[in-house]
Amino acid sequence: MSTENISDQLFNNSVKILTDLIAFKTISGEDNSSLINYCDEILKKLGATSFKTFDNEKKRVNLFATLKAKYPSEKKPIILSGHTDVVPVSKGWSTDPFIATIKSNKLFGRGACDMKGFIACTLAFAPVYSKANLDRDIHFSYTFDEETACIGAPILIEELKKRGVKDGICIIGEPTNMKIIDAHKGCYEYTTYFEGLAGHSSTPHKGVSAVEYASRYVNKLIELREKLKERTPKDSIFDPPHSTLSIGGIFGGIAHNVIADKCHVNWETRPVVKEDGVFLNAELDKYANEVLLPDMKKVFPHSSIVKKIIGEVTGFDRDKKSNACELVSNLTGDNSREVVSFGTEAGLFQEIGISTVVCGPGSIEQAHKIDEFIVLDELKKCLNLLDGIKEQSISN
Ligand SMILES: [Zn+2]
Numbered sequence: 001m002s003t004e005n006i007s008d009q010l011f012n013n014s015v016k017i018l019t020d021l022i023a024f025k026t027i028s029g030e031d032n033s034s035l036i037n038y039c040d041e042i043l044k045k046l047g048a049t050s051f052k053t054f055d056n057e058k059k060r061v062n063l064f065a066t067l068k069a070k071y072p073s074e075k076k077p078i079i080l081s082g083h084t085d086v087v088p089v090s091k092g093w094s095t096d097p098f099i100a101t102i103k104s105n106k107l108f109g110r111g112a113c114d115m116k117g118f119i120a121c122t123l124a125f126a127p128v129y130s131k132a133n134l135d136r137d138i139h140f141s142y143t144f145d146e147e148t149a150c151i152g153a154p155i156l157i158e159e160l161k162k163r164g165v166k167d168g169i170c171i172i173g174e175p176t177n178m179k180i181i182d183a184h185k186g187c188y189e190y191t192t193y194f195e196g197l198a199g200h201s202s203t204p205h206k207g208v209s210a211v212e213y214a215s216r217y218v219n220k221l222i223e224l225r226e227k228l229k230e231r232t233p234k235d236s237i238f239d240p241p242h243s244t245l246s247i248g249g250i251f252g253g254i255a256h257n258v259i260a261d262k263c264h265v266n267w268e269t270r271p272v273v274k275e276d277g278v279f280l281n282a283e284l285d286k287y288a289n290e291v292l293l294p295d296m297k298k299v300f301p302h303s304s305i306v307k308k309i310i311g312e313v314t315g316f317d318r319d320k321k322s323n324a325c326e327l328v329s330n331l332t333g334d335n336s337r338e339v340v341s342f343g344t345e346a347g348l349f350q351e352i353g354i355s356t357v358v359c360g361p362g363s364i365e366q367a368h369k370i371d372e373f374i375v376l377d378e379l380k381k382c383l384n385l386l387d388g389i390k391e392q393s394i395s396n
Helices: 010-023 033-045 110-132 151-160 211-230 273-300 323-332 348-351 378-390
Strands: 047-052 061-067 076-082 101-103 106-108 139-142 169-172 181-184 187-193 244-252 262-270 304-313 338-340 354-356 373-375
Touching: 010 033, 010 106, 010 110, 010 378, 033 047, 033 061, 033 110, 033 139, 047 151, 047 338, 061 110, 061 151, 076 110, 106 110, 106 378, 110 139, 110 373, 110 378, 139 151, 151 348, 169 348, 181 348, 187 211, 211 244, 211 262, 211 273, 262 273, 273 304, 323 354, 323 378, 348 354, 373 378
Parallel strands: 076 139, 076 169, 169 354, 181 338
Antiparallel strands: 047 061, 061 139, 101 106, 106 373, 181 354, 187 262, 187 304, 244 262
């Protein structure tokens, strides 16, 4: 992809904005409102309209801003989408992770590639869109808490549904080195809590061992894992081709001679199709409620099994005739399609009928790591894509 159309001013502005964005410590779960207000102000000055959606405490915010078409046409609106949260930093950084630092054509900082680089490019390019004779709306979607199982985006999606936004082309700028990603598995995480009755180990019949019931539950999960393999879709594009399931941990018990009254199991599944997630949960819940729980209650009526959803990141399905992929391919000249193993917000947009592609600057190799960086040239490539979108969004 060439980068010659991009002026120094645009590029420098994207670096400046990225520097500002990195300085906001928007670690997942924390208040991101200052960053959101910063973005909102830039876009409002350019004439954008916007709305915000919030978490229950109104601490974390999604922003959805729109530069309206001057000459409305049949063209589908474009949504440029990024998450504003970053993963926590561990010790060992060579520079301050919240002060952008440029060294040998790389910009270092937490979120540089995942994914404030993309957000910076969209904000730097927004003035060009606002001056252009747009014949379709350009939306800017900035969400909170993607890294913790996409907590923010579903709240935004609900609001989009209410507002009747259910058509369009969405580009999720996760770091893909500007390659087109058009599918990934879902990622569902759960913790299941078991509560029984404590007692002396010499009289097991007088207690309800939460650890033992949790073990039976885990066995059921392993049994269902085999069923998931049997359900492998014929033309699966994933590796492994079937939905996976994994037990992350079992926690319970205090001593050899004490019946454990509490135990919990952390587990996750990565469904290749949504139906696998539904199947798995239905079978598992049935086993827990119809087999394990009645057994536990015979001894102790207050026994319980509670499955808590930590997060359910919807899978992103390949669409052979994807408007979003075609648009990006036409602009970058790259017709390849890849699948990735990480989850994104793509499936959520796709679910409401918006054609979606994951494509953005920087490499996932540097994401979530110490000394995260983005190669500066990647910002230019991204600005170039945004320039191509402008060309496709003005009436000739
Ligand atoms: Zn990300």
